[in-house]
């Protein structure tokens with residue numbers, strides 16, 4: 001992790017997500033015939049080769065939607081994904097070729113595995129589907145079991161119900177690596193695990209990233225876990241990016257009032273830690289009918305009339321680019337916005 005943070009040289013994006021948008025049509029009902037859940041609305045970001053980019057935000061902000069759009073598991077309403085310089089779904093990079101290079105690990109370790117397949121079969125199955133012989137696929141499964149800390153002689157012939165949650169998640173990680181992917185999307189991979197097991201699985205993920213030269217997109221609502229795992233963090237609120245930047249910088253000097261409130265709301269074992277902002281109160285608005293201006297307006301301690309009409313764009317602070325860019329979507333950081341805090345900051 002530290003190596004990826006400190007590595008010099010130009011930052012090469014492995015993934016570029018441009019304008020990812022997903023509006024789920026709702027069945028006829030309270031909101032009328034053409035109401036849509038705006039789960040993701042114009043989400044832009046890059047994932048740099050070798051880094052861990054975390055996406056954080058409250059439940060329902062669109063984290064999983066973005067990861068599924070990225071994987072091509074559902075069609076976007078609009079937007080596109082570029083992987084290693086090629087547009088996913090184009091003649092240069094067919095969706096199936098891309099899926100071989102990008103794999104996902106989900107929160108529910110049990111539902112992710114076929115209960116009728118042994119552990120060995122579960123891990124060997126994806127490479128066999130992609131043409132590897134049974135013998136080679138099983139040998140690869142055994143190697144990967146060892147890599148995730150499960151002795152193959154002991155575990156290969158077992159079935160998912162014979163393993164603990166942490167062991168099953170190790171198997172899911174091994175299976176995700178079976179096609180030798182370059183990108184792994186980890187969607188709340190430790191949320192269902194006990195705290196002691198969580199730490200072991202997180203450290204395993206850090207080791208595997210180094211060992212296999214992986215790039216991670218790490219989705220979590222746990223800010224302490226994100227601080228431990230990520231190089232950069234993207235904060236989502238109601239389907240949009242509120243802030244993005246290097247994790248240490250965003251945690252030390254959050255620019256968006258939502259990020260500040262999220263950080264102030266996180267549990268701490270340290271009674272001396274002082275809150276730097278009021279914690280989050282209330283719930284986000286309904287994503288079917290988000291506010292027309294800033295999405296955070298109803299909960300924002302800095303909200304002003306201008307925020308009701310103006311949708312803030314993600315704007316960089318300072319001149320840093322690439323992996324060092326720190327940007328937020330809030331009028332209070334824009335001198336020309338008409339937000340009184342912004343003009344006071346400039347004066």
Ligand SMILES: Nc1ncnc2c1ncn2[C@@H]1O[C@H](COP(=O)(O)OP(=O)(O)OP(=O)(O)O)[C@@H](O)[C@H]1O
Pocket residue numbers: 024037038039057058059060061062063064065066221287
């Ligand atoms: N298939 C679907 N049909 C309709 N609405 C959906 C669908 N999938 C997700 N949503 C809605 O889209 C919004 C974003 O959901 P998403 O699961 O992406 O959020 P999330 O941040 O991953 O939440 P959580 O942390 O609870 O998993 C939510 O309001 C959710 O109810």
